[in-house]
Amino acid sequence: MALRTLPKAWHTLNTDFPNYYLTASLVHEGYDTSRVYEWLWFQRQKDHREIDQRLVGMVPITPFSTLLIYPLTSLPILTAKRCWLIFNLGLLVATLSILRRMTRHPWQHLSLVAVLSFPLRVNLLFGQYYVLLLFLLTLACWLYICQKPFLAGIVVGLATGLKVFPAFYLLYFLRKRDLKAFAGGVLGSLGSGVASIYAFGCELHRVYLFQVLPSALRGEGLDPYNLQAASLSSLLHKLFIYEPQLNQHPAINAPWLFAGLHPLLQMMLMAPALLLAAPNETCPRRVHLEWAAILLASLAISTSPASYLFTLLILPACLIWGVLREEKKNWWLAILLPLYAVAGFVGGTNNGAAGWIAVLTVPRLYAMVLLCAFAYAVLVSQESSKSTKRDRLAWALALAAILTLSIVFNLRHQRGLYADYQQRIPIPKGVFMAVHPTAEEDGLLFVGMQHDGYRSAVERFGAIHFSKGHDDELGIAAANGIQWVEQTGHESKIISASGGSTSIQQAESPVASFDGRWLAFLREEHGRTRIWIRALGQSVARDSPLTPPEFNVLEMSFLPGGEIVFSATSGGGHPGLFVSDRVGSVRSLGMGEVRYPSISPNGRWLAYSELQGGNWNLWLRDLSNGQTHRLTDAACNNTEPAWAADSQALIYASDCGRALWFSALCRRRIIY
Numbered sequence: 001m002a003l004r005t006l007p008k009a010w011h012t013l014n015t016d017f018p019n020y021y022l023t024a025s026l027v028h029e030g031y032d033t034s035r036v037y038e039w040l041w042f043q044r045q046k047d048h049r050e051i052d053q054r055l056v057g058m059v060p061i062t063p064f065s066t067l068l069i070y071p072l073t074s075l076p077i078l079t080a081k082r083c084w085l086i087f088n089l090g091l092l093v094a095t096l097s098i099l100r101r102m103t104r105h106p107w108q109h110l111s112l113v114a115v116l117s118f119p120l121r122v123n124l125l126f127g128q129y130y131v132l133l134l135f136l137l138t139l140a141c142w143l144y145i146c147q148k149p150f151l152a153g154i155v156v157g158l159a160t161g162l163k164v165f166p167a168f169y170l171l172y173f174l175r176k177r178d179l180k181a182f183a184g185g186v187l188g189s190l191g192s193g194v195a196s197i198y199a200f201g202c203e204l205h206r207v208y209l210f211q212v213l214p215s216a217l218r219g220e221g222l223d224p225y226n227l228q229a230a231s232l233s234s235l236l237h238k239l240f241i242y243e244p245q246l247n248q249h250p251a252i253n254a255p256w257l258f259a260g261l262h263p264l265l266q267m268m269l270m271a272p273a274l275l276l277a278a279p280n281e282t283c284p285r286r287v288h289l290e291w292a293a294i295l296l297a298s299l300a301i302s303t304s305p306a307s308y309l310f311t312l313l314i315l316p317a318c319l320i321w322g323v324l325r326e327e328k329k330n331w332w333l334a335i336l337l338p339l340y341a342v343a344g345f346v347g348g349t350n351n352g353a354a355g356w357i358a359v360l361t362v363p364r365l366y367a368m369v370l371l372c373a374f375a376y377a378v379l380v381s382q383e384s385s386k387s388t389k390r391d392r393l394a395w396a397l398a399l400a401a402i403l404t405l406s407i408v409f410n411l412r413h414q415r416g417l418y419a420d421y422q423q424r425i426p427i428p429k430g431v432f433m434a435v436h437p438t439a440e441e442d443g444l445l446f447v448g449m450q451h452d453g454y455r456s457a458v459e460r461f462g463a464i465h466f467s468k469g470h471d472d473e474l475g476i477a478a479a480n481g482i483q484w485v486e487q488t489g490h491e492s493k494i495i496s497a498s499g500g501s502t503s504i505q506q507a508e509s510p511v512a513s514f515d516g517r518w519l520a521f522l523r524e525e526h527g528r529t530r531i532w533i534r535a536l537g538q539s540v541a542r543d544s545p546l547t548p549p550e551f552n553v554l555e556m557s558f559l560p561g562g563e564i565v566f567s568a569t570s571g572g573g574h575p576g577l578f579v580s581d582r583v584g585s586v587r588s589l590g591m592g593e594v595r596y597p598s599i600s601p602n603g604r605w606l607a608y609s610e611l612q613g614g615n616w617n618l619w620l621r622d623l624s625n626g627q628t629h630r631l632t633d634a635a636c637n638n639t640e641p642a643w644a645a646d647s648q649a650l651i652y653a654s655d656c657g658r659a660l661w662f663s664a665l666c667r668r669r670i671i672y
Helices: 005-011 016-028 039-048 063-072 077-103 107-115 118-126 130-145 149-162 165-175 179-200 202-217 232-240 255-275 284-300 307-326 330-345 355-360 363-381 389-413 419-423
Strands: 433-440 443-450 453-460 463-466 472-479 482-488 492-496 503-505 508-512 518-525 528-535 543-545 551-558 564-570 576-580 586-588 594-599 605-612 615-622 628-630 638-643 649-654 664-669
Touching: 005 077, 005 118, 016 039, 016 063, 016 077, 039 453, 039 472, 039 482, 039 492, 063 077, 063 149, 063 179, 063 202, 077 107, 077 118, 077 130, 077 284, 077 307, 107 307, 118 130, 118 307, 118 330, 130 149, 130 165, 130 284, 130 307, 149 165, 149 179, 165 179, 165 255, 165 284, 179 202, 232 255, 232 355, 255 284, 255 363, 255 389, 284 307, 284 363, 307 330, 307 363, 330 363, 419 664, 433 472, 433 638, 433 649, 433 664, 443 472, 482 508, 492 508, 492 518, 508 551, 518 551, 528 564, 564 594, 576 594, 594 615, 594 638, 605 638, 615 638
Parallel strands: 453 472, 472 508, 528 551, 551 594
Antiparallel strands: 433 443, 443 453, 453 463, 472 482, 482 492, 492 503, 508 518, 518 528, 528 543, 551 564, 564 576, 576 586, 594 605, 605 615, 615 628, 638 649, 649 664
């Protein structure tokens, strides 16, 4: 590890550290952070700071976890990572020291466990925070054994701010009938939440709680069909849910099986850890095994188990080994250590496996299931006489009720979820996300996320062509055969993609009027944007602000007469729709929490998305009489509508059946 991993970690940036650093930097610089979870907005902030990472994103990371990097944001990003690396090495030594005090392992044993942990190397290489999480859970276990339950609970609560699954320890404390530990856990969780809200504001946390977290718990925070994650949720998605681009050949197209099996199998893995816990039992050996079982079950049912997450296996491996060594069950060690090493080293594979063959591609999942079974077997051998059948039965009934509710909610979630598949516009497999659709007479323009960044694309007659270049292209507009593209680097600029001379500095998200006379765009200051407008075709180019500074504008669309309908927040509230005339007089349309306005070319229809129940769905408003009706009704996001030239069809972005906000494009006829 010292010879290969540390030098590489010292000199390179990888995956999530830029996400933490960028988010903490936005707080440090006083930016409006309410849009941190929006992929293109976050990518634009990365580009403006010239961070050397092709793609960044915050889903499904908790806001609180990024505050760990806040003290380092005054440093260059690579220097900050080096400081973080040194801090992590110190935490690792502290963690092993606590484990030595708890288990009386010699340093040789602890070093062996650390060396066998491949995820630990990945964690250090990528600059992740799982060594800190390992330290907190180890410290909490030690405090709990030392008869300091309230402090142990507080530490667990802080760990919950980093990653949600330590909340299972709150159930464990209830099972142990330890209200002091439970109260400490609640207080620690509230403390991390309050600190996070103080830093980021309420709006970002509302997005996290009602949009990001539910998707992450279903395994849909990132690609749900990616078997490299080797998670239970990704395997079940692959087996039972059809998706036109990402999963064309499931074993059975039966989403209802996913809805039932996912919570059922999760409960089958977690329930024994809770039911085998002995109430009021404080024997250190017993607590070690129970603590290890809860953590192993949490990792086994995780819906986003990247390899570095399994750095945490160090804790249960050491705790169980300590118990087995005391009882001189050496042959049990011959099972534990190989399983531990395999669970950390193997993962899953995306080798194009279709149908039932997918069950062979997730060996880490099976290793984790075996580790859970091993831990439960050791716990059963230590069965306490203090456990009562009545107490265990009550808990079993409560867990059964939770399971039933989970299945019911999953089935309700799937109503209408896959209805838009027949309207999908085919896109290549290498395009992870397609957004910002813009219709032309003979084609469709959009922005696509690829492995090396964001590119503008043109779809004509079934063929898709992407632009070539190094800079990200995060916005596109068109009118009268002329295209404008937002390119981002140290700053955003809008250029004419049709060979013209139009170039606007410090400008983003272009929108053209129907007649091609006006180009509206956004100009940002500390994360908040205003509408600016430029008259095209004039000898002297002049940019004029249209909206007052109190509006943070999100999206906009021209009316045929030159007025602009836009979505914006004001005073930190929810987004709504407003209309501005050419001189900047603004009035509200009074339509609730809505975004993504799009005016039809004939000026009669306003399409938009409204947020209800944590999901954005499309609505249509007749501007001639004010009547509205709903176009989509599913527990997913249908956003960014764009009208065809005849005002008879909409092209929109939909993440139904996909990861959160990893949209595909749909074309739907609206007016018959």
